[in-house]
Structure formats: structure tokens, C-alpha cells
Amino acid sequence: MQNSKIIKSTGTTTTTTTEPAHTTTMSTEEPACAAADPEADTADNDSEEEEDEEYAKKVKLVQENPAFYTDAAAYWNNVPATVNGMLGGFAHINAPDICGSEIFLQSIFKMKNAPGHGRAVDCGAGIGRITKHLLQKHFGKVDLVEQCQSFLDRAKESLKSSPKVGEYLCQGLQHFAPEPGTYDVVWSQWVLGHLTDEDLENFFRRMARGLKPNGVVVVKENVTSSGIVELDEQDSSVTRPESLLLEIIDKAALRVIKNTKQNNLPKGLYEVKMLCLRPK
Numbered sequence: 001m002q003n004s005k006i007i008k009s010t011g012t013t014t015t016t017t018t019e020p021a022h023t024t025t026m027s028t029e030e031p032a033c034a035a036a037d038p039e040a041d042t043a044d045n046d047s048e049e050e051e052d053e054e055y056a057k058k059v060k061l062v063q064e065n066p067a068f069y070t071d072a073a074a075y076w077n078n079v080p081a082t083v084n085g086m087l088g089g090f091a092h093i094n095a096p097d098i099c100g101s102e103i104f105l106q107s108i109f110k111m112k113n114a115p116g117h118g119r120a121v122d123c124g125a126g127i128g129r130i131t132k133h134l135l136q137k138h139f140g141k142v143d144l145v146e147q148c149q150s151f152l153d154r155a156k157e158s159l160k161s162s163p164k165v166g167e168y169l170c171q172g173l174q175h176f177a178p179e180p181g182t183y184d185v186v187w188s189q190w191v192l193g194h195l196t197d198e199d200l201e202n203f204f205r206r207m208a209r210g211l212k213p214n215g216v217v218v219v220k221e222n223v224t225s226s227g228i229v230e231l232d233e234q235d236s237s238v239t240r241p242e243s244l245l246l247e248i249i250d251k252a253a254l255r256v257i258k259n260t261k262q263n264n265l266p267k268g269l270y271e272v273k274m275l276c277l278r279p280k
């Protein structure tokens, strides 16, 4: 079974059951007179805006419903505990993804006041793909936080020979609250769309408190190019425009010290941004 989180792309998705109004493709059957009517453009814009507003209301309602979290948990419980499962059937993007993250992390270690190499946490860790291929190489200890027990069981199996792995925490990120001053790096990737805006802001605040001196929070997420939040009713998540992500980061009293685009992903996918954050 494929999941849609990584593979869908604005306007081309076949898995999102509710298309945002603005991504609907123009019908080729458009009457010729439409372009000639001077009021047609304004009318079109008005109805498009209304549809966008309706869509935004629907997204808000879905996020406010507690089922937003339980539906996501149910969805992931049915996804195979494999790299392919984690990457929505796109296992081949594992290498470019890890390579982009490696370069990004190295650039973070080269910064003035760089974080230490002591302890990191992999948030929404899935089967431990990022811990295995990236984080355990750079940190003395890595904890994994993941809400799906079968994914954590798979991670334990695959990382059993690694002396670097610390705790396996089966928990939703909306509840994860590390002790203050615990981590050099908090890594969260392809998971934050599963949190409501309010929970995301609070998550960022708790992660900021959980940082050691010079510690950073890394966010690697899809962003929409439409300027609006797009809902995925299949896996019960949203994809935010970068502007909203930055707004939430700012509200959480964090500042962006690096903002980079992931390159070398196949065409047709959402743009993926890597952000390095520090408390203001």
C-alpha cells in the first residue's frame, strides 16, 4: 500500500480526496464567450476566493476534530514498516533525501556556536530510517519518538547493533515533552503536518526548552506552492505553505538561521524545505 504524504504534488495529486479549489485544472470545454465578458474574470476570482475560503474552513474543522489524530494513527498502523512505506512508495528518494540532510547537518556543524554531537532526537521517527542513515553517525546518542509501536519495533530490530540508540518513545509529538536542556539537535521530518497549528506551536516551544546550549531544531517538511494549507484526508495530515510554517515558528519564539531547499527529488513532488531553528 502506498501512502500519499511524500508523493503527492500540488494540483497533480490523485490521492487527496479534497482538492483545494485553486488547483482545479481549467476545463478545455470553457465557453469561448467567457474570455470576452469583461466581468467574467472578476466573477471567476470571486468564486475562486469563496471556494478557497470554504476549503480553508473545512481544513480548520478537520484539524479541530480529535479524529485528526486518531485517523492518522489508524492510517499509519496499516502502512508497511519499510522504507518504501515511510516514503509513500518512493523508496528511491531515500538516498537523495539522506544526502541532502547530510549536507545540511554538516553546514549546521560548521556554524558559529554550532550544536554539540552529544544527543539528538528523531521526531516522528517511523522505522528509524533517518536515525540509521544519518543521526547515529553524528551523535553519541539518538532517541526516537514515534506514535506507531510496530514502526518502533522495526526500528529496534534494524538498529539493534547500534550502540548509539537511546530511548524508543512510543508517543505522539503533540505530547512529547523532553526534559529541559536534553538535546543538541531535535530532528523532525515529514511528520509536522500531522500536528494542528496550535499543537505545532506548542511542540516547537517544548523542543526549544529541550535544547542544550547552542542546540537547534531541524525541520524538514513538504511545503505547498499554492499559498494555502492543503489537506490529505487519506493520511489525515496537512501540508502548509512555507509562509504559515514560518509564522508558527515565529509565534513559538524561534528564529530561522538556515533555510534550504532539498534538491534532486523527482519532479511532481512537493517542494521540501530544510530549516534550522534556534530560540530567539
Ligand SMILES: C[S@@+](CC[C@H](N)C(=O)[O-])C[C@H]1O[C@@H](n2cnc3c(N)ncnc32)[C@H](O)[C@@H]1O
Binding pocket: 005, 006, 069, 072, 073, 076, 086, 087, 123, 124, 125, 126, 127, 128, 129, 130, 145, 146, 147, 148, 151, 171, 172, 173, 174, 189, 190, 191, 194, 195
Ligand atoms: C512519512 S512518515 C516519515 C517517517 C520518518 N520521519 C522518515 O522520514 O523516514 C511519517 C511518520 O510520522 C508518524 N506520525 C504521524 N503522526 C504522528 C504524531 N502525531 N506523533 C508522532 N509521530 C507521528 C507516522 O507514524 C510515521 O511514522
